[in-house]
Amino acid sequence: MDQLLAIRAFARVVEAGNFTRAADSLDMPNATLSKLVRELEAHLGVRLLQRTTRRVSVTPEGLDYYEKTGRLVRDLEDIDTSFNAARGNPRGKLRIDVGGSTARDVLIPALPDFLARYPDISIDLGVSDRPVDLIGDSVDCVIRGGPLDNSSLVARQIGQARMVTCATPAYLKQFGVPAYPDELKNGHRLISYLSPQSGRAFPFRFERKGEKIEIKTEHRIGVNESNAHLAAALAGLGIVQTFRYAAGPALARGELVEILTKWRPAPYPFHVVYPNNRHVSHRLRVFIDWLMAYLPAKF
The missing domain is CATH 3.40.190.10 (Periplasmic binding protein-like II)
Known part of the structure; x- marks a missing residue:
């Protein structure tokens, strides 16, 4: 068993709320993800998830394991990030969600500059005015206008639209x-x-x-x-x-x-929003910094 992969698979099931969305976000078959979680439970000798035909819930032991291993995974990611940052070469995929007119008139026209600066980053852009579940939908960040009422999210104002x-x-x-x-x-x-x-x-x-x-x-x-x-x-x-x-x-x-x-x-405030319980990768950090520097003038 690849224990680190199994831990990440288990964590994503907890965050997504079901196996299908977790498997999709990790780009692996549902059967592979289920096997990893079963092997992890067998290795630990405890049940981490309670499964029914309709839903998946986390057991008390599973929640405790998720919180403790989450810190370890974030520490490992911090080490990886420090090396990537030292080389100045962030890479990987960003999943970003943004409203329709903001995508068309503000973000997309500006993206050539970002992608030219960071050629090893690719972007999956979800365009919709409907709110998304950042953790369940495995979205790295959203760009939204208006007041924010979810205290579990981190928000940084990037501008004010007239x-x-x-x-x-x-x-x-x-x-x-x-x-x-x-x-x-x-x-x-x-x-x-x-x-x-x-x-x-x-x-x-x-x-x-x-x-x-x-x-x-x-x-x-x-x-x-x-x-x-x-x-x-x-x-x-x-x-x-x-x-x-x-x-x-x-x-x-x-x-x-x-x-x-x-x-x-x-003026209508706009924010970039991301979960406060998720490690901020180097690629997400440079994207947020770029937004803060580049987008205010576009509003």
Whole structure:
């Protein structure tokens, strides 16, 4: 038995919550992973995992073993990382998750610079506005906007995105140009962004000289994906509130017109987020450092 491989296989099952996702993240057959865990249990003489047809749970002995061996594995990875860092040659695969418009307009255009700096790093990019389970889905980090409420995650702010309120010229010609946020309640058609997690519409937010206004009126259409949200505005379906970096090209071409310019919303914070119980590899560390240095200007 390769004990180190078996320990890593067992740890990934604990983190992923089932054998299938753990096997996928380690790029090994499910049967091989199951065999490694059985051999580890036989070697230790204890049951580490309680298996049923529907779920896998960790026994008290398994949790204790996971915590103790986790420290040893991280120490070994620290040694490997120190050698890699000394050579200045991080390598391996990064799994990154990012929202739709942020991927299209901010991250992907910047990636050639990162990949040129670190040619031995490859990237698997998950693009979705829906939240992911970083540990269960074996994601190294996510880039997300808005407030964070999960204390088990480490978050570093990488920038603040400007927000704009806009609509097509044809829409504004038909329905008029509002001069004050409350006018949005009177006959205007709003395109709301729906939370991919809860399905609830985010209110339209406005600020001016310390005064804050939220408009929570019935929307004409709601969309839960950022690229489609902007596409709805470009189709003339109504007024949208979105990121300046996403709407910028359409504003420059005259396809959208910014309104309520004296009532711009507060900037929207963006963070890079990763689990606090996972070793930060050299490749993830250089990626985060690159994000902190390179991306703020893109927002």
